[in-house]
């Protein structure tokens with residue numbers, strides 16, 4: 262098992278897909294996806310283009326769909342919800358398909374959607390992802406952070422480090438055999454430095470600051486919780502989890 266971490270979709274090679282790819286957008290897309298599926302959503306279908314989302318979702322019965330859209334952290338006008346995981350209550354999402362488009366999380370997922378296995382991870386479902394990897398033992402794993410418009414983001418890196426650290430500890434492989442690139446060491450170091458203060462780290466991150474300015478304080482707290490959901494979002498067909 263060899264792990265590669267890429268900080269942004271742009272830094273992720275597309276010529277050779279890993280056996281298992283994991284898209285991460287802790288703030289907030291992959292946290293929202295994990296929460297929706299955990300709380301009974303039928304599926305999450307991801308779009309980069311809002312018009313395409315409207316067209317596809319139109320084919321679905323109105324009482325069985327939710328249109329979720331975020332741009333610049335805010336809800337897209339006319340959509341049922343934005344990108345808040347806290348809106349994904351069982352009352353809201355059970356039995357429904359979530360048609361979602363977000364700024365960066367969508368891009369990360371689309372970048373690796375041709376890998377044989379595609380998962381999404383956030384801090385809240387970190388251990389469920391680790392357990393799956395320990396069971397399946399894919400030869401190569403690529404974790405792709407969403408970043409923010411092409412730039413590095415702390416929260417995705419710390420989540421990648423949390424996955425890497427748990428995997429490394431549980432497999433007992435030597436770190437040099439396990440790490441496919443230097444980003445793996447850097448992400449694990451970040452996680453070990455902040456593992457007991459993840460909420461503080463997310464509040465300090467530039468996107469955390471952006472969300473605080475938008476007033477979504479409770480989202481930030483929830484997104485920083487670790488291993489609270491036993492859910493494994495896995496792609497069933499391109500763009501559908």
Ligand code: 3SL
Nearest residue numbers: 288289290334363365366
């Ligand atoms: O960029 C994204 O994909 C979003 O997760 C950003 S936000 O947290 O909804 O602002």
